[in-house]
Amino acid sequence: LQKIYLDNAASTPLSPEVLEVMLPYFTQIYGNPSSIHAHGRQARAAIEKARKQVANLLHCSTSEVFFTSGGTEADNTAISQAVHSLGVQHIITSKLEHHAVLHTIQYLEKTANITVSYVTTDSRGNVDYDHLQSLMAWPKAGLVSLMHANNEIGTMLNIDLVAELCMQNAYLFHSDTVQSMGHYLFDLQQIKVDFLAASAHKFHGPKGVGFMYINTENKIKPYLHGGAQERNMRGGTENISGIVGLAKALELAYSSFEKDKAYILGLKKHLANALLEQIPDVEFNGNSANLDDSSLYTVLNVSFPPSEKADMLLFNLDIAGVSVSGGSACASGSDIGSHVLTALGAAPERPSVRFSFSKFNTMPEMEYVVQTIRQLVLA
Numbered sequence: 557l558q559k560i561y562l563d564n565a566a567s568t569p570l571s572p573e574v575l576e577v578m579l580p581y582f583t584q585i586y587g588n589p590s591s592i593h594a595h596g597r598q599a600r601a602a603i604e605k606a607r608k609q610v611a612n613l614l615h616c617s618t619s620e621v622f623f624t625s626g627g628t629e630a631d632n633t634a635i636s637q638a639v640h641s642l643g644v645q646h647i648i649t650s651k652l653e654h655h656a657v658l659h660t661i662q663y664l665e666k667t668a669n670i671t672v673s674y675v676t677t678d679s680r681g682n683v684d685y686d687h688l689q690s691l692m693a694w695p696k697a698g699l700v701s702l703m704h705a706n707n708e709i710g711t712m713l714n715i716d717l718v719a720e721l722c723m724q725n726a727y728l729f730h731s732d733t734v735q736s737m738g739h740y741l742f743d744l745q746q747i748k749v750d751f752l753a754a755s756a757h758k759f760h761g762p763k764g765v766g767f768m769y770i771n772t773e774n775k776i777k778p779y780l781h782g783g784a785q786e787r788n789m790r791g792g793t794e795n796i797s798g799i800v801g802l803a804k805a806l807e808l809a810y811s812s813f814e815k816d817k818a819y820i821l822g823l824k825k826h827l828a829n830a831l832l833e834q835i836p837d838v839e840f841n842g843n844s845a846n847l848d849d850s851s852l853y854t855v856l857n858v859s860f861p862p863s864e865k866a867d868m869l870l871f872n873l874d875i876a877g878v879s880v881s882g883g884s885a886c887a888s889g890s891d892i893g894s895h896v897l898t899a900l901g902a903a904p905e906r907p908s909v910r911f912s913f914s915k916f917n918t919m920p921e922m923e924y925v926v927q928t929i930r931q932l933v934l935a
């Protein structure tokens with residue numbers, strides 16, 4: 557039985573080169589980076605080198621990069637502290653955000669007396685930029701929090717345009733870039749964002765480590781209180797092996813970006829076309845079948861016609877050795893299901909499967925998946 561992993565938007569396998577650079581930090585370079593002795597200084601130097609690597613890739617200052625435990629912490633910190641430290645009273649977001657963002661904003665709405673506006677999105681998850689601009693007319697200190705690439709449907713934000721609109725309207729801009737970091741070449745000299753959130757395990761780095769970018773103009777207070785780590789911004793002994801691995805993974809992602817993107821797009825195109833040709837009434841959620849910048853090239857979200865067999869598709873793909881995720885829009889009265897597909901207005905009776913690719917997938921795997929789906933849905 558083949559084992560095929562097509563759930564790379566959930567997590568990616570660690571690159572062997574990343575593991576290699578991480579290993580010494582478990583057994584040889586184990587000092588606490590806050591210690592002033594030689595062991596500690598060696599660990600500190602590794603963290604600062606990693607910070608420089610990340611800052612160089614993103615074209616920002618090392619003082620703007622803060623390591624965290626992952627995307628969730630980075631999102632929570634940026635949004636909460638925009639409210640608590642920078643006086644934000646109005647947050648504009650969308651119903652398609654990851655729960656790390658949505659639940660943080662909903663919590664602040666209940667506890668911090670802020671107003672939340674949801675920008676209109678169309679049936680493919682595209683933001684209505686005119687509506688966004690009109691929401692920013694509110695004369696209160698505000699934050700726009702919109703994800704760069706949607707983790708379920710791959711729809712991408714025009715991040716340059718939103719950054720520009722935020723600047724014109726004196727709104728802060730936070731973008732959850734957890735899905736796009738490592739799959740997009742950010743140049744922070746060109747895009748004016750205030751906060752970004754990233755997570756290493758989405759780009760062949762280790763789990764439990766990420767970073768936030770905080771533009772130097774924004775002086776926020778820590779979200780996690782404790783020691784003076786991360787320049788007083790985030791208490792807690794640093795995950796050194798993770799941080800070293802994150803920086804290596806991001807370097808690898810940037811250095812082979814064009815090659816990997818072209819290769820993965822080839823896989824996605826092949827799978828999308830083969831499914832269209834071979835399975836009747838297949839549709840694609842979001843912009844995910846697009847091969848341009850309106851969709852993240854690593855995600856293809858497929859909607860299948862309703863049938864008992866299609867309902868069992870995820871389960872049967874798993875039995876057949878194919879790991880994917882999926883779901884459907886919430887049926888009325890239930891909150892089980894995808895809040896993203898529900899917000900798009902997707903039909904709850906149509907099951908959806910999210911295929912998400914990495915450079916480690918192959919064309920024969922795509923063929924196997926198509927043939928397996930044929931058997932599962934048509935037989």
Ligand SMILES: Cc1ncc(COP(=O)(O)O)c(C=O)c1O
Pocket residue numbers: 565566625626627628629631654656703705706707732734735754755756764766
């Ligand atoms: C868009 C998005 N934001 C945030 C997160 C949370 O990241 P982490 O798992 O590193 O906390 C994820 C993870 O799935 C994600 O896809």
